[in-house]
Amino acid sequence: MFTPTYVVQQIINGVNLGSMYALIAIGLTIVYGLLRLINFAHGDLMMLGAYLGLLLLSATFTPLLLTLLIPMLVIGFVGVLVERVAYRPLRGAPEVTMLITSLAVSSIIENTMVMSVTAQPRAFTLPPGVNQLHTVAGVSFSTLDMLTVGLSVTLMIALTLYIRTSRTGIAMRAAAENLRAARLMGIDINHVVMVAFFLGSALAAVAGWLWAAKYSTVEPFMGFLPGLKAFVAAVIGGIGVIPGAMLGGYLLGFAEIFFVGFLPPAFSGYRDAFVFALLLIILLIRPNGILGVSTDERA
Amino acid sequence: MLQIEGLTVAYGGIEAVRGVSLDVAEGELVTIVGNNGAGKTTTLMAISGVAPIRSGRIVIDGAETTRLAPHAIVARGVAHCPEGRLVFGRLTVHENLRLGAYQRRDGAGVRQDIDRIYALFPRLLERRTQLAGTLSGGEQQMLAIGRALMSRPRLLMLDEPSLGLAPLIVQRIFSVIRQLHAEGVTILLVEQNAHLALTVADRAYVLETGEVRLAGRAKELIDNPEVRKAYLSQ
Numbered sequence A: 001m002f003t004p005t006y007v008v009q010q011i012i013n014g015v016n017l018g019s020m021y022a023l024i025a026i027g028l029t030i031v032y033g034l035l036r037l038i039n040f041a042h043g044d045l046m047m048l049g050a051y052l053g054l055l056l057l058s059a060t061f062t063p064l065l066l067t068l069l070i071p072m073l074v075i076g077f078v079g080v081l082v083e084r085v086a087y088r089p090l091r092g093a094p095e096v097t098m099l100i101t102s103l104a105v106s107s108i109i110e111n112t113m114v115m116s117v118t119a120q121p122r123a124f125t126l127p128p129g130v131n132q133l134h135t136v137a138g139v140s141f142s143t144l145d146m147l148t149v150g151l152s153v154t155l156m157i158a159l160t161l162y163i164r165t166s167r168t169g170i171a172m173r174a175a176a177e178n179l180r181a182a183r184l185m186g187i188d189i190n191h192v193v194m195v196a197f198f199l200g201s202a203l204a205a206v207a208g209w210l211w212a213a214k215y216s217t218v219e220p221f222m223g224f225l226p227g228l229k230a231f232v233a234a235v236i237g238g239i240g241v242i243p244g245a246m247l248g249g250y251l252l253g254f255a256e257i258f259f260v261g262f263l264p265p266a267f268s269g270y271r272d273a274f275v276f277a278l279l280l281i282i283l284l285i286r287p288n289g290i291l292g293v294s295t296d297e298r299a
Numbered sequence B: 001m002l003q004i005e006g007l008t009v010a011y012g013g014i015e016a017v018r019g020v021s022l023d024v025a026e027g028e029l030v031t032i033v034g035n036n037g038a039g040k041t042t043t044l045m046a047i048s049g050v051a052p053i054r055s056g057r058i059v060i061d062g063a064e065t066t067r068l069a070p071h072a073i074v075a076r077g078v079a080h081c082p083e084g085r086l087v088f089g090r091l092t093v094h095e096n097l098r099l100g101a102y103q104r105r106d107g108a109g110v111r112q113d114i115d116r117i118y119a120l121f122p123r124l125l126e127r128r129t130q131l132a133g134t135l136s137g138g139e140q141q142m143l144a145i146g147r148a149l150m151s152r153p154r155l156l157m158l159d160e161p162s163l164g165l166a167p168l169i170v171q172r173i174f175s176v177i178r179q180l181h182a183e184g185v186t187i188l189l190v191e192q193n194a195h196l197a198l199t200v201a202d203r204a205y206v207l208e209t210g211e212v213r214l215a216g217r218a219k220e221l222i223d224n225p226e227v228r229k230a231y232l233s234q
């Protein structure tokens, strides 16, 4: 009933969607690992990245790669700014306080966008050729799909190398494990948190661009659902653990695509319900997520 | 090297350390002994800038550090090997050592010092790529001491390095402490095992419910009847 080509096609779609979830989930998980902050504004930075990308794309002569790179940098700094202004004053506050604050930040960003560019969705138009379809042995994918997967994987490899080997990367992992011990080592936590927000927000901006390109549209609330699902992905993989966020992102991407692709069409509408059911099941089996470690061994 | 005047630290309403004054001279090995809950750990945490100081002054090398951020205190040459070791279990032995040198920018010197630590504790060399969480308690303590040494501290603070370890390992660790002291490292040692601490230290402070109860030369305190009764009884 399902031909091998069909299966391969679904796998490609799964990798595609999973790459984007993974990119978003990374930022959520790094920040949570360091500050125990569930950053609801993360999806909104993704949205801002998409808008900025659109702006640059409409300024005709910007090379495609720059329309990605500039939002990465700019949104990275926006993330740093948000941390400075909204989250740093709350350092050490209860988790609920930080959570509510991030909801407020999210709402401020969304409403500012509604006021300045209206809630009207806009077409996210790519230069000719990017949407071109290629068909290999009956399986079809676009240049955009290749860009999505290629760029996401490249960025994740780069990030992994950075986290594994650089001085700041090691400090970041140490701080996520035990904040107080990390401070005793002479690590300036503010610096580590700043780098974390920069990296996470930059990756969210890329994801926003790719997301908008895939669905050919941007609107101020576009970050909400992907942000929420990426959070699910981070929790599934083990929140606070970066490889967990990547794994969770791909698992979720595959699960969603397969759910829609291999079950009767009548089920398609329950796709999001299925995602959350999957979360519950995985957490029942592994309460700390797949790669997660038991919480609060930290001092 | 280190002077503390009238230090009071309070967690919420509870004063864990009350008006403690103490000092450590360059090259000295000073110990703080006292029962569980006396405020020893809190005193060290205050020196490191991670405890809520209510009043008092901490001076390191003539400059006040009382309200400095922990990383600024590390920059003044203080290394803290905390109670319970607090090695980073999800980092390798090698990464833990690298972190000890977090503020140092001399890559070659850092690599040299890592080799020195491995020479000091050959067990760590065997386990260099292992996650620190998989080490035994004694190995973790060696790692914690090695990690603290990686900053090339001017003042090394050790909090209960013998806690929960087998006698043979305690001996090994204390012989390293002696060796470091002989090399001229200034050490502030916190111990519940008062006998052991008083044998290696030059001077000692006895802390009781947050206050300095006694102070003096370690050799004299060992023979002090009050100390013998309260801390050296067995």
Ligand SMILES: Nc1ncnc2c1ncn2[C@@H]1O[C@H](COP(=O)(O)OP(=O)(O)O)[C@@H](O)[C@H]1O
Binding pocket: B011, B014, B015, B016, B034, B035, B036, B037, B038, B039, B040, B041, B042, B043
């Ligand atoms: N983080 C903390 N919050 C509240 N009380 C604390 C904290 N740390 C220590 N205390 C209290 O402060 C007192 C001194 O503790 P501590 O400095 O750990 O003593 P010691 O190291 O001598 O055993 C104890 O009564 C302890 O319960």
Ligand SMILES: [Mg+2]
Binding pocket: B037, B040, B041, B042, B083, B160
């Ligand atoms: Mg203690």
